[in-house]
Amino acid sequence: MIKVRNLSFGFADKTLFDEAEFSVGSGQKVALVGANGVGKTTLFNLLLKKELPITGDIEVLGEIGFVPQEIKRDLEMEEANFIRNYLDPKHKNEDFQLKKMLSGLELGDLDLSDNPKVLSGGQKTKLALCRALLTEPDLLLLDEPTNFMDIEGKRWVMDFLSRYNKTLILISHDISLMDEAINRVLYINQNTKKIEEYKGNYSKFLKLKKEKEDLAQRHLLVQQKQIKRMEAGVIRLFKNKSKKGVHQRVILQRRVERLKQGLPETPSEIRQIKFTLPEPSKVGELPLKAFSISKSFNHLKVFKDLNFSIIRGERIAFLGPNGSGKSTLIKVLNGILEPDSGEVKRDINLKIGYYSQEFVSFDLKKTLLDSLIDESSLPSTQARSFLGRFNFLGEKVFQKVATLSGGEKTRLAIALLTSKDYNLLILDEPTTYLDVMSQRIILDALKEYKGTMIVVSHTEEFISELKPDKAFLMPEGRMVFWSDELLHRVSKI
Template structure:
């Protein structure tokens, strides 16, 4: 099905894969795992033949379906006349088949005549998944397919993949999904730039990997003891100034140098994001007020005559299913798009830090350092130090934004948000591409933030611990005081 031989690939000075090889057989369900930025999404892009290796060859037999992590990367979706054309390009499916699949992926209310361009990020992701599943390709490549789904949607995807009789390669931070859906793991080793193969599901992989790491540590400890003993021997021989003593010292020193060269490299600990939110700039009692705002895209009305105000220091959870207008409202408050009617009144000292789930404010042709310096107006040396807090070290800051993984773009976006003294943070799904530990670190920092905050998240635990003061409910357009009874609205998608 898939044969990869002597694969090498990288971006600029960063090498992702170095002379690695692996194979995947027919009907195998494979989980692709590794830290953020190690090359998981890049490997799927190479397998889908949207990129080509620097060296080596990739052989794929059969048709390929690829659902990318970032829906904006799906050119066919953006160019499609309507939902029907996008889902049914070969014209072989009946409308009832399309609607059934849409309903399974929580898009049952979607009009087949509507344009995909006006959909939210979550809806676009589901639509791309829907199209791939309808095509039933021989090789299905899925990059975080359930990010925007509730429990029922995730269960349906698990069941579908369990019965899918063709090959699947899956990237997911959803441990339940990846554990129940795969029978093999491909692990990208960040140190060796090789791809390691493990049989079994994700839980078995973790067990085997731990056993391998424990064996490595024991071997390393034995070798380090040998080195220490030889070093002590060299020191003792320095006291012996006879010709024989000098000769023994030289021989032992050579053996010591050879042994040190053979010592395995200690894998660096994965650095966690240390998120520091600065004191917010002074602002008035009402940072932002919306008066009779309305917005529509063609015949699709998103909301009408919204009125609300936000008080300084409030934490507001913006809740509602995908497509209810949350992202549109956020973009209006942030000045990215204008309302069709009404106005948004802002305090003269308002400074907004905006995190977008789709990263649409990034210039893909700029590198990390250029992006950060331009946005935060810092000297290069100070900017590099700041980016280092987010594990962007050394030459990494010169990497093009377009080549970053979803997790790396999340880290960069949060770095940009925290690089200035903003007094209003607007965060649209800030934890989507992050692992559990990074989510925890971000949450702890946000809980200490003294400014005003608007947060969109479908993660109940995240919203519960953030403990917002109010909830703005969509599509109702209603502001309510927060209570845990509203937690059920968090998971609505």
């Protein structure tokens, strides 16, 4: 199905693959894993021939179906005025065939004449999956398919992929999905630039990888002790000035050098991001108030006559299934969208820090450094140091935002949030694209934040640990005091 030999590829300042090799057989379901920015999405682009290798061969047999990571930046979806035009641009299928496929993906309530722009992130992901499946692909590539899914959507994807009987390669940070739906792991080793193959699901991969690393570490310690003993022998032989002693010393020194050259390279430590959120600036008792706000897109009503107030210092979780209007409401509160009717009153001292799952605030043409300087007004030297806390080091700060991976864009967005003393954070899926360790670091920082916070997340563990004071339930448009029982209602609200 797939054979990759001696693959080398990288960008001007970074090597991603160095003579990497792997193969994928027909019917295998594979997880592609590795740290943020290590080249997972780039490998997909190489398989799709969107990028060409510097050296090496890539052989892929059959038709490929692809669902991209940043589905909300899918230009074909953005330019399609109707769902039908996006799903079937060459009009090869009858309407009933498209409706049947949509129904199978739990999108049966959508009309083929609807504009895909108004759909939620989870609905757009399902729509992209529908389009990919219509081509009847031999190989399905999914890049973070559950990123914008609610709990019910994630369960649906898990069940769908468990039953899927063709070849699949999946990029995901969803451990449950990778344990349930896959039977093989390809691991991109950022130290060796190779691709390692493991049999089994993600949990088995972690176990096997740790055993392999522990064995390599024990072997390294044995070799280091042997070298130390031999070096001590060389020192002792310096006292023996005879020809035989000199000869033995030279031979022993050569053996030491050969052993040192054969030592495996010690893996460089994977740096984790490190930050705290600044003390929020002062703001009034009611930073934000909504009076009878309504919003629609064409004939689609998103919400109507919402009334609520946000009290200073509160943590509020916006809960509801995909398509219930959470992200749209956040954009109205933030002033990105205007309500059709009603009013949002903001305190005169309100400073909103906004994290969007769509990265709408990014200028993709700017460098990382320019983005931070423009946001924070920090001098260049301080800005570079600041970005270093988020593992953007060296020449990386001069990279264009457009070239970043999803996880790197998330880290940049969090960096921008911490560069000012915002007194209201509005966070729309803040852990999207991040590895598990980075998710934990961000959660710990948010737990310590003293300001007001509005959070949208479909990750039960994240919401639970954040300990909200209240929940705003969509689509009902109701503010309630927090209870852990709400976690079990997330997909049913």
